[in-house]
Amino acid sequence: MNTKLEHIISTLPKDDFAVILSLIPTKLMNGSIKHVQYLQKILEKSPSSTATKNIPVEDRLIMSDLCRMIEKYIVINQALSSTEFIEKSLLSHYRSSEDDKLFSEHFQRASKQCSKDLKNASYFQFVSDIQYERWQFDQLKNRFSNAEAEDIITHSEVAFISKKLMEIVSLAHQSALISKKINTDFIDFLEPYIIRKKYLDIPCVSLYYYAIKMIYEPDEQMWFERFGKDLEENTAFFPAEELKTLYFQAINYCIRKHNLGDKAFSQQLLDYYITALNRKYLLTNGYLSKNTYRNINTIAIRMGRYEDAARISTDNVQYLRKEEKDGAFNFNMANIFYAKQQYQDALDALRYVDSDDHLSNLFAKTLMLKIYFETKQERLLDSHLDAMQVYLTRKKIIGYHKTNYSNIVRYTRKLMRLNPYDKNAKNKLAKNIRDEKLLPDRDWLLKQVVE
Structure with missing residues (x-):
């Protein structure tokens, strides 16, 4: 895959190209038969067959046209996937045309859209936008508007505050991972206003507000409790993509507490993981991260819930990427066997763990280290430690991981x-x-010292 056109083509499902080919000769795309034929030729070739060098000038111009057309198709497709965008665009058009009948009919239709279950930031923005369209239309007709200015402002404020808090939550969590604090002065400025206006009674504000507090005030458990209560009571009001973000906040908070040795959070962590798994909130583009898959298994094992660990690993291996399935599943099973002191079964499973990911390999090597130590196989352990040190020296492993292992x-x-x-x-x-x-594995090492 060498050309920009091929890169763009690779981002779309194959079924889309029948539509694209049919649109190219229309006025919408302003293409011709030569564009259709060239795209068909590209689609029939293997991805690596087009070299970027020595492409004739005319072909380059056709490819440039096709890039523009396909990108226009992508934009149109994205726009049409948003009901709110469609409704607002039509309302705006009918307002500009000053067509009373069409505007009124469409306003009623758009208003019914507002009665749907979702009550996230997009909902509040949509209500504000169509009410503002109503107000503007009434001004054109020089008549008193039924649209309440206070409602327009309130809905717009809630949408803005919710989106800003959501943005801070995402950025703050990532920054916390690299120990870099982001500037939250604006949120500090907004906080008294949020409280005075009682916007914490609105879930799309309160949940993100509590999530920020969980990140920056982790010792104050009340924020987590309030977050959990609001999340449980208002799940139906948020789309799946947003619930994914919210569940990750709960999971990450529990992980931090669990890693600090607070066992009270282990059960809550596993419960959130299982709920998120069952509702597919942990999937990204249809796939489950092998790290998340491994983490859930590890938490269940630490709680002594071996059957649950095996069931979760077996039921969810289907969501891993094809190249990761065997290695990740066998590592999870090896971990379960090790916890049950079925050492030979664990070693047998570890033989199938072969990954291009250095961290996954180090997890497996550390588990083998523990087995050799606990079964008093000193010669094997000595050789294994030598091999592990060589691996750490030769492979390009990020600094702190190298230090860890x-x-x-x-x-x-x-x-x-x-x-x-x-x-x-x-x-x-x-x-x-x-x-x-x-x-x-500090706890494991300390346990061996005591024993």
Whole structure:
């Protein structure tokens, strides 16, 4: 795939091209038969068959035209997928035409659209927009408007505040992952107004407001409780894509608490995960992330819910990308077998874990490390640690991951050399493990020191 045209073509489903080919000769696209024939020729070729060099000037011009036409089709398709956009565009057109009959009929139709279940920011913006169209139309006719100015302003404010809070939530979560605080001065400025206007009674404002509080005031559990209550009571008022964002906020908060050792959040975390899985909120473009798939399995195992872990892994492997299915499923099963001390079954499953993803490989290698240590296979463990260190040295692994797993190797070697009867040495090693900043599986290492 070398040309821009081929790249654009690759973003669309094949079924769309029958429509595109039929539209090219119309006035909408302003194309000709030569454009149709050229696109047909491109569609029949393999993706890599068109070289960018030595393309005749005339062909380049045709390709440029086709890019413009297909992009116009994409824009039209996107616009027609939005009922709100269609209704507002028609209202605006009939207002500009000053057609009383058409405007009134369409306003009634658009108003019925407002009575639908969704009550998110888009709903409030849509209500404000059509009411404002009504107001403008009445002004053209020099008559008193039935549209309430206060309603227009209130709905517009709610939409704006909700969208701004939603934006901050998405950006703040990502920034928190890289320890970079974003500027929230505007939200601080808005907060008294939100409270004074009682906008926290409106779910599309309150949920994102509480989500921001959960990110920046994680120790104040009341924000999470209020968020959870509002989410449970108002799920029906939000589209699936938005619920995906909201459930991720609840899940991420529970993960942070769980990772800090607050076991009270483990059950809530698993419950949110299971609900989000069942409702397909965790899918992106129809696929489940292998990391999320692994995380859910790990949480269930830590809670001792091995049957649930196996069921969740089996039921949801279908949503992984094809190239990830075998490795991710077998790693999850190996983790379950390990937790049940079925070590040979775990090792057998790990043989099928082969990934291009270095982090997935390190998870698998660490699990093998634990099995060799716990089954006292010292020679195998020694060779495995050598191989793991070589892997960490040779592969291009992000800095802190390299440090994490190098520390596991280092402390496992110290465990192997530890005199189990030397209390001082054990206490010193335990302290070093506790004080180490970057160290996954810290609890496992400490447990081995004690035992």
